[in-house]
Amino acid sequence: MSGADWLSYSLQDFVMFGPQVFLRLFVRINQDLWPWQLLAVITAIFIPQLILRQNIAARRLAVGLMALAWIVSGYGFLVGYFGPISWPAAWFGWAFVAQGLLLAAAVFAGGIHNSRFSVGEFAVLWLIAVCGLPWLAIADSGQWHAVALFGLAPGTTAAAGALALALMTKTWRWLYLPLLVLWSLFSAALLWVLQTWWLLVTPVATLLLVGAGFWLSPRTAQNPD
Amino acid sequence: MADRFSRRQFLITAGLAGLALKSPVLFANTSGSTALSPIMRRIPGTDESTPAIGMGTWITFNVGGDEQLIAQRIEVLKTFFELGGTVVDGSPMYGSAADVMGEALNALDGHDRIFAATKIWTGDESETRAEAARSSRRWGVDQFDLLQVHNLLGWQGHLETLKQMKANGEVRYIGITTSHGRRHREFAQIMEREPLDFVQLTYNVLDREVEDRLLPMAEERGIGVIVNRPFQGGSLFRRFQSEPLPDWAGEAGVGNWAEFFLKYIISHPAVTCAIPATSKVEHMKENMGALYGKLPDADQRQRMADYVRSL
Ligand SMILES: NC(=O)c1ccc[n+]([C@@H]2O[C@H](COP(=O)([O-])OP(=O)(O)OC[C@H]3O[C@@H](n4cnc5c(N)ncnc54)[C@H](OP(=O)(O)O)[C@@H]3O)[C@@H](O)[C@H]2O)c1
Numbered sequence: 354m355s356g357a358d359w360l361s362y363s364l365q366d367f368v369m370f371g372p373q374v375f376l377r378l379f380v381r382i383n384q385d386l387w388p389w390q391l392l393a394v395i396t397a398i399f400i401p402q403l404i405l406r407q408n409i410a411a412r413r414l415a416v417g418l419m420a421l422a423w424i425v426s427g428y429g430f431l432v433g434y435f436g437p438i439s440w441p442a443a444w445f446g447w448a449f450v451a452q453g454l455l456l457a458a459a460v461f462a463g464g465i466h467n468s469r470f471s472v473g474e475f476a477v478l479w480l481i482a483v484c485g486l487p488w489l490a491i492a493d494s495g496q497w498h499a500v501a502l503f504g505l506a507p508g509t510t511a512a513a514g515a516l517a518l519a520l521m522t523k524t525w526r527w528l529y530l531p532l533l534v535l536w537s538l539f540s541a542a543l544l545w546v547l548q549t550w551w552l553l554v555t556p557v558a559t560l561l562l563v564g565a566g567f568w569l570s571p572r573t574a575q576n577p578d
Numbered sequence: 579m580a581d582r583f584s585r586r587q588f589l590i591t592a593g594l595a596g597l598a599l600k601s602p603v604l605f606a607n608t609s610g611s612t613a614l615s616p617i618m619r620r621i622p623g624t625d626e627s628t629p630a631i632g633m634g635t636w637i638t639f640n641v642g643g644d645e646q647l648i649a650q651r652i653e654v655l656k657t658f659f660e661l662g663g664t665v666v667d668g669s670p671m672y673g674s675a676a677d678v679m680g681e682a683l684n685a686l687d688g689h690d691r692i693f694a695a696t697k698i699w700t701g702d703e704s705e706t707r708a709e710a711a712r713s714s715r716r717w718g719v720d721q722f723d724l725l726q727v728h729n730l731l732g733w734q735g736h737l738e739t740l741k742q743m744k745a746n747g748e749v750r751y752i753g754i755t756t757s758h759g760r761r762h763r764e765f766a767q768i769m770e771r772e773p774l775d776f777v778q779l780t781y782n783v784l785d786r787e788v789e790d791r792l793l794p795m796a797e798e799r800g801i802g803v804i805v806n807r808p809f810q811g812g813s814l815f816r817r818f819q820s821e822p823l824p825d826w827a828g829e830a831g832v833g834n835w836a837e838f839f840l841k842y843i844i845s846h847p848a849v850t851c852a853i854p855a856t857s858k859v860e861h862m863k864e865n866m867g868a869l870y871g872k873l874p875d876a877d878q879r880q881r882m883a884d885y886v887r888s889l
Binding site for chain 2: 362365366368369370371373374377378381434435437438439440
């Protein structure tokens, strides 16, 4: 294909579904899973409690729960619901599963540090993400059932999950970073084309929380083992 | 067959009654004898005719496993059939649209009403037959009426196989597609050299480049023309729907903007059919309005093009 041909493509040409179908993915997963998403809500609230304990076992459990959230939102939402209407979404779904496995590996292979850091700020940012971001899908769709919960909706999961950077040792942090950035760029482009303006806040928040994750992480993170 | 025909006629008549209520201008401006006859176009080199308005499925039919939206799309296809449509265009590139079309055809028992057109969309030139077979399973049709090489991807190899498939009776018509005005020079060369039944290209009241070369060439070489992006992907409505139609629209057989855009296209003598896509029953009714009544003549077409440019 010539350069001029490529120039004739717009972002729009690569999005093969409309906003209605996309927003209904949130509604459908919530309807299909009811009432099990309450577990996701409880988990989202429980994670900062664990972090506030400044204790390595609790911290590992928190990261383990985050790992599960990546896997469930990747396999459930992205592969199961989003994948049939978008191939890139299915690929991202498998990448989310891999990200969850990476976090789980960090838990077992000493990738979670033992050092003290500003857990209060972590908890506040976490709660802002898991309590604030879910409403954006409601704002765009006008439907309560579209609530984008942590652990189910990939956007909210990635945004809150970005804070795990604060808990990881240096090497693991760099392994964890690429998907956060790629996902943010992909979803920002997608939401832009779909003109779901409220939801567009989520990838922006994710990138800000990536920054916060690095900022919160202690300079000299101690490997606990 | 006779039974099926009368049922089909009944459905079309019932659908048209609804259309008449929706678009009284259209019917008021047509003589009684033509009001109920869809505008048909002969496929060049054959005795077969197809309705001049078909439908596309890009984006609109890609709804995955969403039962609620699948039910809505079934209604859209039902309306299309009721108003006399037959030509449906798809592609393996359109995600779940082929599966949704298959489900809709099953629900409506529509396999024998449809002129099924899909595409070959793979860079692997040895995959032509396999991909056509996968698509026919997804649509639930025994074979396609028309197979087109999508956006010229791997066209040399695919076209060779398609020619063999046509000779063996595995497909009735073959063609190539492009859109957005891309690769028109190469497209013209293929039209000159290859025995194509159809070409598919972008043409609408704003994107008129094909009027210079491709449409006259298709007419001269006896190649049918399917027009994609008749509403420029919907942007024509976003730009012009808030504007008034010209005073003389009724004289050109036009009662609303959908008819304005579509009748401009199908009144070109080289065009076989336009394939607008929609996810809404109301829009399908508007679009199918263009299949009936008067068409603009050459002068009126020029005025239509001038009018949108003046807005
Ligand atoms: N290279 C290729 O082979 C190629 C490329 C492009 C397209 N195609 C084919 O051509 C078909 C048509 O092109 P397209 O889908 O890109 O664009 P299009 O038909 O020009 O426009 C579709 C858009 O117009 C809107 N619309 C339809 N009827 C309307 C009405 N009466 N009032 C207001 N809005 C209306 C639809 O929205 P609603 O859903 O809200 O009605 C949809 O967003 C495709 O579906 C595909 O089958 C082929």
